[in-house]
Amino acid sequence: MSAxxxxxxxxxxxxxxxxxxxxxxxEMPVSYRGILEExxxxxxxxxxxxxxxxxxxxxxxxxxxxxxxxxxxxDVRRLDDGRVQYTLLCREDGGVVDDVTLYRHGPERFLFxxxxxxxxxxxxxxxxxxxxxxxxxxxxxxxxxxLQxxxxxxILARLTALDLSTLGFxxxxxxxxxxxxxxxxxxxxxxxxxFELYVASGDAVAVWDAIMAAGAGDGVAPIxxxxxxxxxxxxxxxxxxxxxxxxxxxxxxxxxxxxALDGDDFVGRDALRAxxxxxxxRRLVGLELRAAGIARHGYPILADGRxxxxxxxxxxxxxxxxxxxxxxxxxxxxxxxTALAVEVRGKAVPAAVVPxxxxxxxxAGTRPKGEQ
Amino acid sequence: xxxxxxLRYSEEHEWVRVEGGVAVVGITDxxxxxxxxxxFVELPAVGADVTQGxxxxxxxxxxxxxxxxxPVSGTVLEVNDRLGDSPEIVNGDPYGDGWMAKVTMRDASExxxxxxxxxxxxxxxxxxx
Numbered sequence: 001m002s003a004x005x006x007x008x009x010x011x012x013x014x015x016x017x018x019x020x021x022x023x024x025x026x027e028m029p030v031s032y033r034g035i036l037e038e039x040x041x042x043x044x045x046x047x048x049x050x051x052x053x054x055x056x057x058x059x060x061x062x063x064x065x066x067x068x069x070x071x072x073x074x075d076v077r078r079l080d081d082g083r084v085q086y087t088l089l090c091r092e093d094g095g096v097v098d099d100v101t102l103y104r105h106g107p108e109r110f111l112f113x114x115x116x117x118x119x120x121x122x123x124x125x126x127x128x129x130x131x132x133x134x135x136x137x138x139x140x141x142x143x144x145x146x147l148q149x150x151x152x153x154x155i156l157a158r159l160t161a162l163d164l165s166t167l168g169f170x171x172x173x174x175x176x177x178x179x180x181x182x183x184x185x186x187x188x189x190x191x192x193x194x195f196e197l198y199v200a201s202g203d204a205v206a207v208w209d210a211i212m213a214a215g216a217g218d219g220v221a222p223i224x225x226x227x228x229x230x231x232x233x234x235x236x237x238x239x240x241x242x243x244x245x246x247x248x249x250x251x252x253x254x255x256x257x258x259x260a261l262d263g264d265d266f267v268g269r270d271a272l273r274a275x276x277x278x279x280x281x282r283r284l285v286g287l288e289l290r291a292a293g294i295a296r297h298g299y300p301i302l303a304d305g306r307x308x309x310x311x312x313x314x315x316x317x318x319x320x321x322x323x324x325x326x327x328x329x330x331x332x333x334x335x336x337x338t339a340l341a342v343e344v345r346g347k348a349v350p351a352a353v354v355p356x357x358x359x360x361x362x363x364a365g366t367r368p369k370g371e372q
Numbered sequence: 373x374x375x376x377x378x379l380r381y382s383e384e385h386e387w388v389r390v391e392g393g394v395a396v397v398g399i400t401d402x403x404x405x406x407x408x409x410x411x412f413v414e415l416p417a418v419g420a421d422v423t424q425g426x427x428x429x430x431x432x433x434x435x436x437x438x439x440x441x442x443p444v445s446g447t448v449l450e451v452n453d454r455l456g457d458s459p460e461i462v463n464g465d466p467y468g469d470g471w472m473a474k475v476t477m478r479d480a481s482e483x484x485x486x487x488x489x490x491x492x493x494x495x496x497x498x499x500x501x
Contacts, residue, residue, distance in 0.1 A: 035434040036409040316411035
């Protein structure tokens with residue numbers, strides 16, 4: 001086995017007492033004080049994540065926009081400078097190469113943020129479909145921090161002159177944070193308000209320390225991959241390798257709103273159009289278990305005692321206090337309210353298809369339920 | 373890591389406290405720390421027959437599922453029902469209120485094959501080094 005890669009914050013994680021694990025070829029913190037406590041910190045206050053293992057791949061030049069359009073399922077023409085798109089790279093057969101975010105820094109400069117475990121595959125795929133655009137892997141020189149939670153904006157505002165109050169969801173701005181150059185993106189993987197900060201690798205520790213200091217009074221806590229997974233699963237955000245892979249399509253995964261089938265051509269469009277016309281044979285659904293037990297990746301989903309699908313992600317949802325799961329089921333069993341079961345160690349545990357996301361954050365300015 | 377002198381320990385990180393012909397069984401402090409926050413405990417039925425080294429129950433933490441193996445053979449006399457509603461007790465008090473089952477032993481000499489506290493501490497030190 002080759003040695004695991006380490007982010008610029010490795011020593012910081014060790015000093016904080018993190019429990020480290022191998023993930024996507026990287027040695028990453030899985031938790032610092034416990035997954036449940038970290039999960040609740042993000043929902044109640046704010047959490048800081050090192051996600052520098054993610055890859056950043058830049059496309060530049062007069063052919064860059066056309067290459068992005070041809071590579072991705074979403075409509076790149078809807079991007080303007082300072083806007084981010086969630087989108088997918090697909091194969092000719094519609095299978096998902098990766099799910100990514102795409103940043104437009106300028107009409108001739110785009111940046112993909114890709115999953116760590118897919119970086120090499122994505123780079124080769126993008127280069128093969130670059131159509132004359134210049135492709136540069138910026139992963140090694142780039143660190144990525146995520147500051148997430150209801151206190152994130154207040155904390156970050158103390159460290160930057162950028163006007164965060166006008167920075168909308170899936171928008172980004174460029175400017176100093178804690179005195180170093182940064183790209184501040186109002187995006188995340190937790191279901192909370194928050195930011196992802198792209199900084200030079202050499203600045204990562206300074207920015208991390210500045211955020212921890214600025215947010216101390218707000219209860220900002222370092223968050224590992226364990227809580228990152230429970231947070232994203234409550235928000236029903238898919239994880240590549242679990243809920244998406246090259247044998248699943250964005251339509252089956254319920255991601256049709258990120259697939260512009262009637263716009264310009266892209267790799268996989270014909271296959272996905274055919275799937276739309278015929279209907280996806282299986283669908284990714286949210287499940288809630290209705291009796292004791294926890295569904296895990298790979299467990300069978302049963303309909304009337306017969307195998308009708310498989311769990312792709314499952315956990316005990318800390319905010320909800322219930323066992324939740326995502327899984328693919330035959331389309332006939334995909335409607336919310338359908339009674340199914342998950343086979344947990346040989347026992348059928350009753351489960352119901354429920355609407356996703358499982359958790360939706362309370363929006364600022366919305367009145368409590370019951371008031372007019 | 374805590375490992376009380378009065379208990380015996382298995383290589384699968386269970387502990388045994390002998391009370392007459394009955395073995396009280398749980399998982400060790402090291403095991404609960406490795407698992408992290410425990411959110412679900414599945415225990416055998418009272419009256420079930422268990423065999424040393426074979427599964428007795430299951431603990432699930434937020435991140436993983438782990439079998440609990442019977443450190444001795446016998447018949448399940450009692451299980452800790454409190455863990456159904458409050459599995460986190462195992463994290464907080466693995467050797468006390470976090471006990472899992474009481475087993476009427478079939479062969480008390482099986483206990484002699486388990487590790488002492490000092491042996492278990494060495495075992496964990498080797499396993500984690």
